[in-house]
Structures are given as structure tokens and as C-alpha cells.
Amino acid sequence: MELDILLTLQTAGRDFINPKRIRLLEQIREQGSISRGAKAAGVSYKFAWDAVADMNALAGRPLVSRETGGKGGGGARLTGYGERLLNIYRLLNQIEAMAVAAVQDERVSLDSLLSVVSRMGLQTSARNQLIGRVEQLNPNDISHKVSVRLENGDLIHADITERSARRLKLETGKEVLALVKAPWVQLACASEAPSEARDNRLYGTLVGIDQGAEFDEYRIALAGDEPLCALVSRIGPPATSFxxxxxxxxxxAPDQVILATLE
Amino acid sequence: MELDILLTLQTAGRDFINPKRIRLLEQIREQGSISRGAKAAGVSYKFAWDAVADMNALAGRPLVSRETGGKGGGGARLTGYGERLLNIYRLLNQIEAMAVAAVQDERVSLDSLLSVVSRMGLQTSARNQLIGRVEQLNPNDISHKVSVRLENGDLIHADITERSARRLKLETGKEVLALVKAPWVQLACASEAPSEARDNRLYGTLVGIDQGAEFDEYRIALAGDEPLCALVSRIGPPATSFxxxxxxxxxxAPDQVILATLE
DNA sequence: CCTGGTTATATAAAATTTTATATAGCGTTT
DNA sequence: AAACGCTATATAAAATTTTATATAACCAGG
Incomplete structure (x- = not known):
């Protein structure tokens, strides 16, 4: 379904900005007067004048500066603040469009605001984005160790500075997004003994290989079909074939994990 | 100014979902019938019935399932799809609220959608977030080298995989966000000779020091007052005092830079 | 088979929003 | 001093939205 987004901003229960007013403001800027702008926007002059007076009053400072008399009888122009509001409105609409697109993606969890925001079009070069909740905080070490329980039940650890932990206001139960760059993920047979006890270890099955010029991309399905991606260099000794x-x-490694959270 | 956000979704020029309809749906779920829901939402029964029929028709599948007759005369309940839509609407409102808050921050550049989204509440443990545009792409090396021109004129380089570059659809002029963890930033006197030619080198002045238990936080002002943050461990040999x-x-190092972009 | 409270449907009335129209005042330009 | 084309303001008319009201149909349960 094709959805158009209409955004209205109210203050004190009265419309401050809505799509119709935005169209009017755009036309006033274009035409240089309220009366011509009203005609171009397809509304009556009274409607336009009332809208302008209302917006100016609600904002406390003018969006439209008006002059009576003079050459051409006067006119109206957008103030810098008015221009700024048009910009803001345009941005808010774009953001909402991204949000609507993200939310229509069946994969995103609607229980999680973080899940939606993280898929709202902000792509990072960190390939793996795992959503989970903080299960434990160890503030004692030099590097603050954070345990994150993923939605599929897996547990991962992230090392971040104590200062970052404070800044992110991490606490038990808080939802976090863990970013892991694909080149930092290493693969081994599930039967292999742990070589580095400190490392995160996630078990899954190989579901796809994509051969590239310099890297092979391995796609792994973790528990609950959570996807994970690893890049293995083809330079150097040939990797074990899976x-x-x-x-x-x-x-x-836990210190290669970046955590992200909302607010 | 306190702004309330009203979100309307239209399709084919007709309202599909708007705040009034959402209130109605919530009350129908609560009350178990359209008539009681209408009363609770403060609208007439006809309005409510029309709205439900309209939404069901526009969506192509029912948001509200209705039954006539039976014990209690029948009733109406939200379908799973209806519940899902309520969730979606709630999420969209939260996202828009974050966007409105971000946009009211004087620091964000309204010319840049990326700037707004990156400040929309998604905090990462990567302390430094630098916005710029791709100036050059070197696809030849094993690691794809990306040159990014910051808004203040500085130039930085990021090493990412060729695959990531493709996934992010990087091209000259595209706006990107460079994430750099504060512990990865090292400081030296401006007069000091370059020790690692490959490193990014940004010149600025020290504007603040924050002493912590394990790390000292140095705040640097780059050109154009762009802030940068470096964390220096207090463990080990004492650092040069600035x-x-x-x-x-x-x-x-360029390979410690994570790039993020929109779409 | 009757009852109760609902869905379903239609029509008229009321309320609200928007337009149409008219007029006064303004200040530069001619 | 007159003209011009606008702002500023008011009032009535038109259009649209919402409510009020009425009535038929529905069907499990007493």
C-alpha cells in the first residue's frame, strides 16, 4: 500500500503547522505576497491571512513579514525563521518517510523502537547489527564489560570504556544494538576447542558463501535464524573450506564490539 | 515551544489513519464494540462505523472484525493486523518525536538529513561522529580507501572493505558519517613529526581535560570548532601533559573508522 | 418466540471550516 | 493628488464534516 504522510504540529491544542499551511508558505515565498500566494495555493485570502497571523502569533516571532502600501501595494516575504521552518518540515517528512518504510519491513520488531530506528536507513560499514538487552554490567575492569542477551537467547560481551557506559546510560535490561564489523568475525568448526576464552562464541550453521575478489563472505544462521556475516580474506594462506x-x-573480540542505544 | 505531533497516513488521497481514528481503535479494543468505543472516544456511532468500514476497505483486510447478533447483540474486536497498526502508529509517533527534538537542537545542520538522523537519539559508544562528503574512492587496494572531506575543510581517510563500499553505495559527493572511538584517537604536539604516515592527522587546540579514574578525556577543537574527543589511558607510563x-x-588509523550513510 | 444490545444503513440537523465578497487603510510611484 | 495592488478586517454564504435520530437486521440465550 502506498502511504502518503501528513504531518501536523500543534501547540496548545491549536494547529501550528500543517500541510496546507506549508503549501501556503511555499507559495507566499514564491509569489511575494499573501494574496497571490493564497491564489496559487488554492485557498481564500482570508484563510491565508488568518493562517499567517496565527502562525506568527503561535511562534512568538514572525514567519512572514508583511508590508502594507508602497510600490505594488505592499507584499509579504518569509523571514529567516519561516525559511527555517520550511526546512525543518521537509526534514521531518523525510525522516517519517524513512520510518514508514522501515516499519513496513516485516523483519523489524515492532516491540522495539531501537529495531526500527536502526533499520531506518542508517547503514553502517559495520555489517552485523545485533539487538539485545543488557544482562550484566561489570564496572570493575579497566574496560567496562557489558553482557548482552540477544533476542534469540545468545549471549555476547562488549568491552567499552566506563565513560561510554555512563554516557549511554547503560543499565540492566536496557535495549542495545551491538555493531560488529564483518572482517572482525572469525569462523571455525563448531567442534573446534576454544582458542581464545575471552572471545565471543556464537554457534550457527553456514547458509551461504559469496566469493569476492579479495574476501569471501560467509553467511551464518545463528539460533532463531539470526543472520551473521563474516568476511574472510582470500589473501594469504587459503582458509579451511566450509x-x-x-x-x-x-x-x-569483545573490544571490537560497538554498542548503540537510544537516548 | 511545546509541540504535539499529529500524524496522518493517507492512501489514494483519502485518510487511512489519523489521530482520531487511532483513538477510536484504541477504545474499540478496550470496549469490545464499535458503539461503546465510539461513545468512549467521544464520536458519533456513524462516524465510528464509517471510519472502521473505510479503514478495512483501504487496508484490503480488516483491522476490526465485527459480529452482529448473538449474546450481547454482537461486538467488534481488533484483528491482529489492527493491533499491529496501533503499534506501528505508536512507533512512528515516537520516532517523529525524536526527530522533532533533534531538529530543535540549534547545532544540527538542517541542510543535512544525515545530521538530523545521526542526532536523533541513537547514541553509540563511538564517541566521535564526523559528518562529511566522500571526496575520493580508491577501489584498488585490498582495503577500499575512502577520503572524506569534513564540513570544516579537514580531510580524513577510512579503510573499509570493497564490499561495504558497494553496500553503502558510496560515491563521490555522498554524505557520510565517520565514527571514531575515542580510545583510538591519539594525541601529540602539533609540532611533532609524523610517525605513521598512513594515520589520519587532524590539527586543533586542546579546549578541555576531564580526568577519570582510568582514562583522561581530552576535548579538542578542530578547524571550525568541530569537536573531537580522545581518551588516554592513565594505566602504564604517564602521558605527556598537554x-x-x-x-x-x-x-x-583509517581502518578503525566506521562509515555510516543513509539509504 | 421474545429480548437485548449490537451491527448496518439512511436521512436530516447541527457544527465547523472554508470561501466569497466588500470595504478601509497604507505608502510608493506616477 | 490620484492610482495601484497590497494588507487588514468584517460579515454572509457555501461547503464540508460531524452529530443526532430512526429503523431494520442479526442471533445467542432465556
Whole structure:
């Protein structure tokens, strides 16, 4: 379904800005007067004049400066503040359009605002974005260790500075997004003994390989079909070859995890 | 100014969902019938019935399932799809509220959608977020080298995989956000000779020091007052002491830069 | 088979929003 | 001093939205 977004901003229960007023403001800017702007926007002069007076009053400072008399009888122009509001409105609409697109994606969890925002079009070069909740905080070490319980039940650890933990207002139960760059993810057979006890270890099965010029991309399905992506360099000694369907363990260091959270 | 956000979704020029209809849907869920829901929402029964029929028709599948007759005369309940739409609407409103808050921040550039989105409440443990435009792409190396021109004129480089560059649809002129973790930024006197030619080198002046238990936070003002933050461990050999106002150079490795972009 | 409270539907009335129209005042230009 | 084309303001008319009211149909349960 094609959805158009109409955004209205109210203050004290009265419309401050709505689509119709925005169209009017645009036409006033274009035409240089309220009367011509009203005609161009397809509304009556009274409607236009009332709208302008109302907006100016609600904002406390004018969006439209008006002059009576003079050459051409006077006229009206947008103030810098009026121009700024048009910009803001345009931006808010674009953001809402991204949000609507994100929300129509069946994969996003509607229970999680973070899930929507993280898929709202902000792509990072960090390939893996895992959503979970803070399960434990260890403020004792030099690097603050954060345990994050993913939605599929897996547990991962992130090392961040104590200062960052404070800044993100991390606390048990808070929802976080863990960013892990694909080149930092290493793969091994699931049966292999742990070599680095400190590493995160996520078990899954190989579901796809994409061969590139310099890197091979391995797509792994974790528990609950949570996707994970690893990039393995083809330069240097040839990697162990894995087969589709094979159970694997994906490893990455806690200090390479970036956490993101809302507010 | 306190702004309330009213969101309306239209399709084919007709209202699909608007605040009044949302209030109605909520009350129908609460009350178990259209007539009681209408009363609770403060609208007439005809208005409510028309709205429900209209929404069901526009969506192509029912938001509200209705039954006539039976014990209690029948009733109406939200379908799963109806519940989902309520969730979506709630989320969209929250996102828009974040956007409105971000946009009221005088610091954000209204010319840049990316600037707004990046400040829309998504905090990362990567302390430095620098906005700029791609100036050059070097697709030849193993690691794709991306040159980013910041708004203040500075130039930085990021090493990312060729695959990521494709995924982000990087091209000259595209706006990007560079994430750099504060612990990865190293400081030196501005006069000091470059030790690692590959590193990014940004010149600025020290404007503040925040002493912590394990890390000292140095705040640097780059050209155009662009802020940069470096964390220096207090463990190990004591760092050179810098003075407020002193010109410094901040260095960080290109492969530690994460790029983010929209779409 | 009757009752109750609902859905379903239609029509008229009321309320609200928007337009149409008219007129006064303004200040530069001719 | 007159003309011009606008702002500023008011009032009535028109259009649209919403409510009020009425009535038929529905169907499990007493």
C-alpha cells in the first residue's frame, strides 16, 4: 500500500503547522505576497491571512513579514525563521518517510523502537547489527564489560570504556544494538576447542558463501535464524573450506564490539 | 515551544489513519464494540462505523472484525493486523518525536538529513561522529580507501572493505558519517613529526581535560570548532601533559573508522 | 418466540471550516 | 493628488464534516 504522510504540529491544542499551511508558505515565498500566494495555493485570502497571523502569533516571532502600501501595494516575504521552518518540515517528512518504510519491513520488531530506528536507513560499514538487552554490567575492569542477551537467547560481551557506559546510560535490561564489523568475525568448526576464552562464541550453521575478489563472505544462521556475516580474506594462506549446512562457531573480540542505544 | 505531533497516513488521497481514528481503535479494543468505543472516544456511532468500514476497505483486510447478533447483540474486536497498526502508529509517533527534538537542537545542520538522523537519539559508544562528503574512492587496494572531506575543510581517510563500499553505495559527493572511538584517537604536539604516515592527522587546540579514574578525556577543537574527543589511558607510563589552548594533532588509523550513510 | 444490545444503513440537523465578497487603510510611484 | 495592488478586517454564504435520530437486521440465550 502506498502511504502518503501528513504531518501536523500543534501547540496548545491549536494547529501550528500543517500541510496546507506549508503549501501556503511555499507559495507566499514564491509569489511575494499573501494574496497571490493564497491564489496559487488554492485557498481564500482570508484563510491565508488568518493562517499567517496565527502562525506568527503561535511562534512568538514572525514567519512572514508583511508590508502594507508602497510600490505594488505592499507584499509579504518569509523571514529567516519561516525559511527555517520550511526546512525543518521537509526534514521531518523525510525522516517519517524513512520510518514508514522501515516499519513496513516485516523483519523489524515492532516491540522495539531501537529495531526500527536502526533499520531506518542508517547503514553502517559495520555489517552485523545485533539487538539485545543488557544482562550484566561489570564496572570493575579497566574496560567496562557489558553482557548482552540477544533476542534469540545468545549471549555476547562488549568491552567499552566506563565513560561510554555512563554516557549511554547503560543499565540492566536496557535495549542495545551491538555493531560488529564483518572482517572482525572469525569462523571455525563448531567442534573446534576454544582458542581464545575471552572471545565471543556464537554457534550457527553456514547458509551461504559469496566469493569476492579479495574476501569471501560467509553467511551464518545463528539460533532463531539470526543472520551473521563474516568476511574472510582470500589473501594469504587459503582458509579451511566450509560447507553449506555445516555447524560453525563465529568468534569476535569483545573490544571490537560497538554498542548503540537510544537516548 | 511545546509541540504535539499529529500524524496522518493517507492512501489514494483519502485518510487511512489519523489521530482520531487511532483513538477510536484504541477504545474499540478496550470496549469490545464499535458503539461503546465510539461513545468512549467521544464520536458519533456513524462516524465510528464509517471510519472502521473505510479503514478495512483501504487496508484490503480488516483491522476490526465485527459480529452482529448473538449474546450481547454482537461486538467488534481488533484483528491482529489492527493491533499491529496501533503499534506501528505508536512507533512512528515516537520516532517523529525524536526527530522533532533533534531538529530543535540549534547545532544540527538542517541542510543535512544525515545530521538530523545521526542526532536523533541513537547514541553509540563511538564517541566521535564526523559528518562529511566522500571526496575520493580508491577501489584498488585490498582495503577500499575512502577520503572524506569534513564540513570544516579537514580531510580524513577510512579503510573499509570493497564490499561495504558497494553496500553503502558510496560515491563521490555522498554524505557520510565517520565514527571514531575515542580510545583510538591519539594525541601529540602539533609540532611533532609524523610517525605513521598512513594515520589520519587532524590539527586543533586542546579546549578541555576531564580526568577519570582510568582514562583522561581530552576535548579538542578542530578547524571550525568541530569537536573531537580522545581518551588516554592513565594505566602504564604517564602521558605527556598537554595544556589547555595548546595546539595538538589528533591521530587515528583509517581502518578503525566506521562509515555510516543513509539509504 | 421474545429480548437485548449490537451491527448496518439512511436521512436530516447541527457544527465547523472554508470561501466569497466588500470595504478601509497604507505608502510608493506616477 | 490620484492610482495601484497590497494588507487588514468584517460579515454572509457555501461547503464540508460531524452529530443526532430512526429503523431494520442479526442471533445467542432465556
Amino acid at each position: 560447507r553449506i549446512g555445516e555447524p560453525l562457531v563465529a568468534r569476535f | 595544556r589547555i589552548g595548546e595546539p595538538l594533532v589528533a591521530r587515528f
